[in-house]
Amino acid sequence: MNNFLLLPIIIPFFFAMILMFGQKNLKYQRITTILGLIISIICAFALLFNVKENGPQTLTLGSWPAPFGITMVSDMLSALLVLTTLVIAFFIVWYGFGSIGKERERFFYYPGVMFILTGVNGAFTTGDIFNMFVFFEVLLMASYLLIVLGGEKSQLRESIKYILVNVISSALFVITVAYLYSVVGTLNMADISVKIAEINQPGIVTVIAVLFLLVFGMKAAIFPLYFWLPNAYAAPPIPVLALFGALLTKVGVYAIMRTYTLFFTHDLAFTHELLLVLAILTIIAGSIGALAHFDVKQIIIYNIVIAVGVILFGVAQMNEAALEGAVFYLVHDMIIKAALFMLIGIVIYITGTTNLRQMGGLMKNYPALGWFYLIAALGLAGVPPLSGFIGKLLIIQGGFEAGNTWSSIFILASSLVVLLSVIRIFIYAFWGEQGQVSNNINKTTYNIMFYPTVLLVFISILYGVGTEFVVPFIDDAAKLLSDPSIYTDAVLKGGN
Amino acid sequence: MEIIMAFVCGFLFMAAIYLILSRSLLRIIIGTGLLSHGAHLLIITMGGFGGNNPPVLADGVTEYVDPLPQALILTAIVISFGVTAFFLVLAYRSYQELKTDDMTQMKGSEDHE
Numbered sequence: 331m332n333n334f335l336l337l338p339i340i341i342p343f344f345f346a347m348i349l350m351f352g353q354k355n356l357k358y359q360r361i362t363t364i365l366g367l368i369i370s371i372i373c374a375f376a377l378l379f380n381v382k383e384n385g386p387q388t389l390t391l392g393s394w395p396a397p398f399g400i401t402m403v404s405d406m407l408s409a410l411l412v413l414t415t416l417v418i419a420f421f422i423v424w425y426g427f428g429s430i431g432k433e434r435e436r437f438f439y440y441p442g443v444m445f446i447l448t449g450v451n452g453a454f455t456t457g458d459i460f461n462m463f464v465f466f467e468v469l470l471m472a473s474y475l476l477i478v479l480g481g482e483k484s485q486l487r488e489s490i491k492y493i494l495v496n497v498i499s500s501a502l503f504v505i506t507v508a509y510l511y512s513v514v515g516t517l518n519m520a521d522i523s524v525k526i527a528e529i530n531q532p533g534i535v536t537v538i539a540v541l542f543l544l545v546f547g548m549k550a551a552i553f554p555l556y557f558w559l560p561n562a563y564a565a566p567p568i569p570v571l572a573l574f575g576a577l578l579t580k581v582g583v584y585a586i587m588r589t590y591t592l593f594f595t596h597d598l599a600f601t602h603e604l605l606l607v608l609a610i611l612t613i614i615a616g617s618i619g620a621l622a623h624f625d626v627k628q629i630i631i632y633n634i635v636i637a638v639g640v641i642l643f644g645v646a647q648m649n650e651a652a653l654e655g656a657v658f659y660l661v662h663d664m665i666i667k668a669a670l671f672m673l674i675g676i677v678i679y680i681t682g683t684t685n686l687r688q689m690g691g692l693m694k695n696y697p698a699l700g701w702f703y704l705i706a707a708l709g710l711a712g713v714p715p716l717s718g719f720i721g722k723l724l725i726i727q728g729g730f731e732a733g734n735t736w737s738s739i740f741i742l743a744s745s746l747v748v749l750l751s752v753i754r755i756f757i758y759a760f761w762g763e764q765g766q767v768s769n770n771i772n773k774t775t776y777n778i779m780f781y782p783t784v785l786l787v788f789i790s791i792l793y794g795v796g797t798e799f800v801v802p803f804i805d806d807a808a809k810l811l812s813d814p815s816i817y818t819d820a821v822l823k824g825g826n
Numbered sequence: 827m828e829i830i831m832a833f834v835c836g837f838l839f840m841a842a843i844y845l846i847l848s849r850s851l852l853r854i855i856i857g858t859g860l861l862s863h864g865a866h867l868l869i870i871t872m873g874g875f876g877g878n879n880p881p882v883l884a885d886g887v888t889e890y891v892d893p894l895p896q897a898l899i900l901t902a903i904v905i906s907f908g909v910t911a912f913f914l915v916l917a918y919r920s921y922q923e924l925k926t927d928d929m930t931q932m933k934g935s936e937d938h939e
Contacts, residue, residue, distance in 0.1 A: 334911075335933055360846075382870070460898055460901070462907070463902075469846070471909065483923055487920065489916060490916060490917070491932075492914055492915075492933065493909070494858070497860065497861070497909055497913070498846070500909075501858075501862055504862075504865040504866075504868075505865050507869075508865070508869040508871075508873075508895075508898075509872060511869075511872055511894075511898075512872035
């Protein structure tokens with residue numbers, strides 16, 4: 331049954347709708363959300379294995395032939411990302427039971443989460459460029475709700491800026507789609523790819539490529555366009571921050587990956603060189619931010635920027651090794667960023683402050699937390715048995731194959747900065763003299779926050795140790811990215 | 827015709843950017859309104875102005891305008907309408923809470939600066 335690939339979009343949407351009713355009944359809200367997420371995760375798993383066995387799944391809504399209707403395409407990359415999204419959301423929602431606060435839970439927090447998942451999964455699965463715009467708006471609208479929910483002063487102030495930036499980038503998205511439509515006359519992504527290949531990417535299409543980089547770069551926080559991210563992400567409470575940090579920028583990264591491997595592959599010397607330079611600058615900007623701050627939230631937030639740079643560096647190489655590494659690193663980064671935000675959320679809950687200088691000595695009373703933080707930190711930096719290693723290894727291998735020796739060495743060096751920035755949290759917060767401790771720590775709340783975090787760290791360990799099981803999936807995704815004809819054939823000729 | 831519309835779009839974008847760069851929050855929101863007008867006008871221009879009849883099936887009519895950009899605009903309009911409504915209410919709430927509509931005063935955070 332081919333409608334199957336819609337289930338990871340439809341199920342969160344359906345549950346979001348039924349969650350709109352009975353919003354004062356917390357038990358109903360929580361159980362329904364968890365139930366919806368479990369069902370979606372099962373469907374996403376089934377979809378992943380289906381794509382593994384039968385190749386990319388396509389569905390053109392309303393049985394119109396391919397370029398005329400809206401096509402939904404679930405290839406290996408999008409199936410992997412959909413599954414990762416749902417798994418992360420499950421743990422973050424569980425974590426939120428302890429920390430989000432009853433006021434927010436009673437005021438459409440759970441429908442907001444489910445709508446954001448609808449938007450993210452839709453953006454990963456769609457095969458139509460305007461439909462992607464619509465799904466972006468779905469997830470952005472839900473994120474506006476989540477960022478401002480609670481109405482604290484700092485949230486109001488930062489959400490104004492967040493919304494303004496996103497309104498502008500959405501308008502730019504519409505403009506770019508208009509330009510693209512006037513050049514190629516189609517909106518279906520596979521068809522656009524074929525049409526651009528036919529006209530061999532004249533100058534105007536390269537201009538549109540750069541415009542797309544601006545649009546998606548603003549969502550993904552690449553170098554000159556990341557200015558909105560640090561303050562906006564520091565405003566909402568930790569579970570929302572974890573959700574944003576793990577998912578939202580990655581949707582922008584995915585969109586850049588998709589457009590730059592599917593559409594704009596005929597003028598690599600310009601477009602991909604630009605992407606490479608911007609990726610390097612993104613890493614520099616992120617590194618400076620991560621080292622400059624003594625605020626735990628800001629350190630991890632700037633690590634998002636660094637990771638975006640590393641993934642886009644992989645995309646810019648355009649060979650199979652680097653693309654495989656980019657996919658590997660993308661999935662790893664979604665998991666580990668969620669885990670790290672959840673871990674520092676616990677640290678903030680215990681100490682009652684985000685300032686590193688006031689923390690200290692947590693290792694004495696919370697050894698398990700300390701060790702799991704250390705594992706997550708080493709995983710982020712890419713120490714061999716853990717999950718960040720293989721992705722970065724492949725990216726750098728691809729960089730050397732493409733002849734970008736110095737920038738590849740630079741990526742290696744940036745890992746040291748990442749390690750330094752996160753180990754600094756470990757040293758300040760867990761070692762040394764007993765620092766500030768919040769005086770209303772509730773043991774049950776702590777446990778509710780602790781268990782999902784630990785499980786997520788375990789998943790990231792498994793992802794690193796069990797690389798052999800993951801490789802065949804990632805391999806398929808990378809093959810599809812490096813050879814757009816697999817994608818276009820699947821959509822336009824009904825390949826399966 | 828397309829040339830004139832291109833100039834009109836450009837003028838709208840210019841005005842929008844000027845307003846968005848100003849201090850007052852309300853001017854910024856007016857700027858985003860103009861920005862979305864410009865974007866919508868640009869879609870219809872980019873679809874081309876060929877064809878003399880509205881895209882409705884009727885006897886004896888063979889030349890239609892391109893119906894696709896119109897559908898895109900309709901979608902984009904309702905989306906920007908929703909976002910603008912949310913943005914206006916947010917501006918109202920933050921005016922109540924922060925007691926200012928001056929963007930230069932909405933910086934920093936409680937802990938730093």
